[in-house]
Amino acid sequence: MAENKIKLALYLNGWDYETGNKQTLKNNAQKITVKEFDISMKSNIFCPICSTPITRRPLDKDNSTNGRKACFSHIPTYSHVECPLRVPKAEGKLYNTEEEAKQAIDNKELVVISGFKSEPPEQNDSQAEEYDQTPVEDNNGPLAEVPISRHTGEVFNLPSTSTSIRGLCRNFYDNYNRYYLFPEYTSAILLSDLLVDIKKLSKKDILKKIENPDQLPMLYYGKIISSYYLAENNPNHIKFTQIECAKGFDFCIKAKGEYQERHGIKDNSNSKGRVVLCWGTLEKNSELGYAIRPVWGEFALLPVQYEKVLF
Incomplete structure (x- = not known):
């Protein structure tokens, strides 16, 4: 089953798709997650891309009868309106002029x-x-x-x-x-x-990317397990930050200690459980491990208030 792609809905009481200004919606709407939805919002939530009315399925429960988690969904009435957040996944955006x-x-x-x-x-x-x-x-x-x-x-x-x-x-x-x-x-x-959840990558997925000579960098994310130096705690040395991943192998971010600490990835009590985003390609790190090796601008901690959109 395809994963639902609408993670954030726009809520604006009284706005109407047929007569309203879309820029007004985007400027004034409250962005809400599925968990923040309240039944009183049901006729006033809209897609963040195409602005058509959407709904939450189911409206008032955390799971549907088949066990699927609640999610935002487009309304069939507006199926003629093109939107990249409809499933299946849309291709990249191209422009006419x-x-x-x-x-x-x-x-x-x-x-x-x-x-x-x-x-x-x-x-x-x-x-x-x-x-x-x-x-x-x-x-x-x-x-x-x-x-x-x-x-x-x-x-x-x-x-x-x-x-x-x-x-x-x-x-x-x-x-x-x-x-x-x-x-x-x-x-x-x-x-x-x-955005790619590191924890959802299998060893086969990773090897397929590594073996592809045209591997494109992507934006990976995951929760930090630990962060440490192999030898002395020297900020000029490479620091290893372990990320939650599937069982059977290890995954880490390898970057200069000074850079990681300035990004807020310090000792384990400070960093454990925080979400880190990292741009790059995957590489083999050891017999049972894989890694991304970013420069300064290619990784960062996600502020805590935004974590709920990814987990």
Whole structure:
């Protein structure tokens, strides 16, 4: 059975799909998860992408009669309205014209990423140490030639952003249903479609990716089990952060200790159970282990308030 893709619904009492302004909905609606839904909201929840009315199935229980967890679902009345959050999974987004793509960027529906930062920003003593209070280091990138046209061979010149996964984790609810054109990709993908739960990967899944010479990086996430150095606790050395995964093998993030600690991944009492997002490709780490080896901008802790959209 295909996994339901609507993790966040838009709730705005009194808004109407037929007569309402979609930008008004997106600017003023409350974003709610399935667990936050209340029966009083039933006629006032909408899809975060196509804005059509949606429902919760079942309305007032945690599970349906067949045992499936409650979820948001499109209403058949609006099945003619195209939406990438309908199952089965939609392909990447392409645009008819350069002007259409630029308008999507202006409307904050599309983000073109030129690259992730390899080094952290300078830090001074006045900056707070807590992860959620540190500044986001996003900058305007170069004008980029990107192949996201519906017409084969045509490229668009679009403004790009040089960013970090930390930047994506800020305002995660807003970013979750935006299209992103990531480095090495030839179409814009919903951020929600790029997220891969490490715990759901089997050893066979991982080996298939590793053995593929054209393995594309993806946005992996998981819960931290532990974080440690193999030898002395030296922030200039590689630190190993173990992530929950399927039984039978180990999975870790391997990155410079200083970078991990500045991201908030410190000792086990501080980090255990937190959710980390990491951009990259998979590699073999040992006989029974696999890893991702990110640079500074390719991983970050997800602020606690957003964890409920992934788990």
